[in-house]
Amino acid sequence: MTAAERLVVVGGDAAGMSAASQARRLKKPDELAITAFERSHFTSYSACGIPYWVGGVVDGPDALIARTAEEHRARDIDLRMRTEVTEIDLDRGRVRTRELDDGGRESWTGFDKLVLATGARPLRPDLPGIDAPGVHGVQTLDDGRALLDALEQTAGRRAPLDTPGTSAGRRAVVVGAGYIGVEMAEALIRRGYEVTVLERSAQPMSTLDPDMGALVHEAMCGLGVETVTGTTVTGVLTDSAGRARAVTTEDADHPADVVVLGMGVRPETTLAAAAGLPLGESGGLLTDLAMRVRGQDAVWAGGDCVEVHDLVSGRTRHIALGTHANKHGQIIGTNVGGGYATFPGVVGTAVSKVCDLEIARTGLLERQAHAAGLRFVAVTVESTSRAGYYPGARPMHVKMLAERRTGRLLGVQIVGREGAGKRVDIAAVALTAGMTVEQMTALDLGYAPPFSPVWDPVLVAARKATAAVRAAGG
Incomplete structure (x- = not known):
């Protein structure tokens, strides 16, 4: 009896688990053994919903999870949570892992086929105080929970949701006025905070041309969001307990009970780079139309860790969106499972809101x-x-x-x-x-x-x- 092929998936969110699920639909367990590793506490969730969870618009985290770890396992996918992949050995066809909740125990897992879906990491500049308690990135459900826990610490002074201007002195600073920044500004307004947004560019939303960004700037100020543009953050000041108390810029100090980083993300390709896999200008993995990593016969990649073909400019771009990640996963799973599918590219569509x-x-x-x-x-x-x-x-x-x-x-x-x-x-x-x-x-x-x-x-x-x-x- 021929042994089943071994598929290893690194990353248990949209791209990774879509790939694993689609491959399972096409291949039975005795044909393809699937092992997936996820370092966080959650799998198959909507990161796009985190600002709305923080703002109290939707429930979380369970409402943001499309499929639980138990549901994946019931479909014969060996999903190992809180397990981090620390090394990829392409020559021997194996990955090294470390269990995050079991004393750091390490082991090797072999593969015949490998899917990299390591996502993206929030930009966190190397500045004084940037890692202090009270400074939050917002990329995973773990991040959302940590931020909500921090907001709950002021429960004794809580204002009702949807009551801007009743902050009881609670102040939030959002660093960066991109999609995440403006969405988090709205979430914090809904939580009753006075919100200041700091942006290095001349206008918020650098994903727009400056003349259109100026319209966003005017509207944000009208909504009660203090929006300071053309400013560079130089550090985070802390109190006697070491918690963030203000964000400093070249021109002023901006008091803060909580700081949220919304400066965008970069592809998380540390493992891929160490393994010698090809990266593009933005640091994302380069793939062919089938989402196979260039120069590799048995390695695929998808989601926020890859660069995609821009149908308008003809270049490759890094665009971190769940819509793309889910499509990538479907395509990868189809190809891994013996079918055929391609991802032609994107035109760079995105939509957001603030209030x-x-x-x-x-x-x-x-x-x-x-x-x-x-x-x-x-x-x-x-x-x-x-x-x-x-x-x-x-x-x-x-x-x-x-x-x-x-x-x-x-x-x-x-x-x-x-x-x-x-x-x-x-x-x-x-x-x-x-x-x-x-x-x-x-x-x-x-x-x-x-x-x-x-x-x-x-x-x-x-x-x-x-x-x-x-x-x-x-």
């Missing part, structure tokens, strides 16, 4: 288009989410980039209130299809006064971009 402000983008920013060597026009329009006469119509700004001469759509950014964010999906589909802005003007979108003006804001931008392309000539 009632919706922020979305897809495709390229101006600086990314310049870096790709593209010549383009850029237009911005202001419209409304509904017919102007219909109750509840709110302003919406749409920015659109199109390639000169061809008119090919290159990117769209949207900032507005209810109904703004998901409109970016129109542009995401157009980008994936390689449409021109002129072709977009003929899209047959749904219309009724409660949902849109006669000309949807995205189509208004497409009309203006078409005119700009014609005016620019070659």
Whole structure:
């Protein structure tokens, strides 16, 4: 009887366990033995839901878990929690592991096929006091629980949820105004904190062009979030007990009872780099269309630890999103299980919110288009989410980039209130299809006064971009 092949999965969240589950659907246990290692206390969870758990919008952590460790094990996946992979030995086909809750016991596990789904790590700059109690990254459910525990320490002065301005003196500083930063700012407002956001760039949301980021800045200040831009954090001051009490910048000290780091993430590829696997410009693993690591026959990688192909620029990019991770896992599991699947790439779609402000983008920013060597026009329009006469119509700004001469759509950014964010999906589909802005003007979108003006804001931008392309000539 032929021995079953051995699959080892490093990382037990979206990409890793999607790969393991899909491989199990295609291969029985006597054909493929699957062992997965996860160093945290949780598996198969939605990290995107952490800000909403912290803000009290959703329950957690159980509500954020798609499938428990016990459920995976019931499907014949040997999932080992609180076990960290410390070394990959490609020559001998094995990984070294350390049990985090059992005295650090180490052992080796052999593999015939290997999946790396090690995720990303929050940026934590090397600054005085950055590791002090009271300073929190927010990447895993363990991080979310630790932050909530810290917030509970002020329970005696707790203000009701959804009561901005009743902070009883509680102050929070969020370092970084990217997606995580603005979402955590909202969560802390809901918890009754006075919130200050510190951002090094000239405007919040560096995932937008500065002119669109300025709209976010204005709205955040209007929502009661003190947003300080163009400032560099120099350290964290601590009290006599060693806890964080303020965040220092070049210009001022910002008092804080809690500090949240929201400066983005980087691929967690320490193991991969030590094993000599190929990394891209951002430090993410490089794979082929089947999500197999380049130059390796039996190693796959997916999720936040990889770089992906950008369908608009033709380059590789690091984009940490659960949507991509789950797709990667499905593709990897299909290929490991003997099937065939590929991941063609992304257009860089993302959407977020802070209170009632919706922020979305897809495709390229101006600086990314310049870096790709593209010549383009850029237009911005202001419209409304509904017919102007219909109750509840709110302003919406749409920015659109199109390639000169061809008119090919290159990117769209949207900032507005209810109904703004998901409109970016129109542009995401157009980008994936390689449409021109002129072709977009003929899209047959749904219309009724409660949902849109006669000309949807995205189509208004497409009309203006078409005119700009014609005016620019070659």
